[in-house]
Amino acid sequence: MKAITVIGAGTMGNGIAHVFAQKGHSVTLVDMSSEALSRATATIEKNLSRLVAKERLTEGEKSDTLARLNTSTDMSASVGNADLVVEAATENLDLKLKIFRELDALAPPNCILATNTSSISITEIASATKRPDKVIGMHFMNPVPIMKLVEIIRGYATSDDTCSETMSLSSALGKSPVEVNDYPGFVANRILMPMINEAIITLNEGVAGVAEIDTVMKLGMAHPMGPLQLADFIGLDICLSIMRVLHDGLGSSKYTPCPLLVNMVMAGKLGAKSGEGFYLHTRGSKEITVSPFFA
Secondary structure, eight states: OOEEEEEOOSHHHHHHHHHHHHTTOEEEEEOSOHHHHHHHHHHHHHHHHHHHHTTSSOHHHHHHHHHTEEEESOGGGTSTTOSEEEEOOOSOHHHHHHHHHHHHHHSOTTOEEEEOOSSSOHHHHHTTSSOGGGEEEEEEOSSTTTOOEEEEEEOTTOOHHHHHHHHHHHHHTTOEEEEEEOSTTTTHHHHHHHHHHHHHHHHHTTSSOHHHHHHIIIIIHOOSSOHHHHHHHHOHHHHHHHHHHHHHHHOOGGGOOOHHHHHHHHTTOOBTTTTBSSEEEOTTOOOEEEOGGGO
């Protein structure tokens, strides 16, 4: 059993805490907001109950999982004995650098410091620490308890031992880890985000409507979810942030964010999290309809 600390109790953080706790690890979930921690705990309990209802987990295993999960608003008291810290805070470079400087000072020397960043340079994050060999990317996919892939991203100085241990830990979670190198967007978002951006450009140019674009990709390309619906699910602000990382890091005009995406984010139309993006979303319901703006 490893002592795991997860920083950030949002969608990704609570999912990461869930899978580690379910696989027998002692987990502390840290967030500045006690309300966020309460929501995260409720989400984890709800997801575990769903597994019990599907007979993929027993009530005893659910109780044991929750017993291994602790929450805290005090990072300094939560990482002193950690074997692994996974940072799952907002996709903001300055915030991540601040967190990693603090983690470096607080965590034991043998502790691996991982980031769930979806696009930000692992090497740059590691530069905020005195242990760049112990810094690595663990890019989980959403929803974490269901999706099998974990992108394991090596920074410039990440050691073989750190990479090997992180790959082994990921496999023990029942995930399929894939090792990649530290370039903007890594593999998943280097390919996915330009596709989503191109779908938005296609909509913006009037080639087809929201539902039509998504239907073509679902029925024609066997995608389980259309790119515009997926963008809503990810969060349009996250999509924009990743496109900007790609554009800044690679310098090609093909990574320029579509002006429609920029405008939607400025208008607060962020997708499922705000209730409206390309579709209208009702909390607690899987039903969606095309936003009146695009109807």
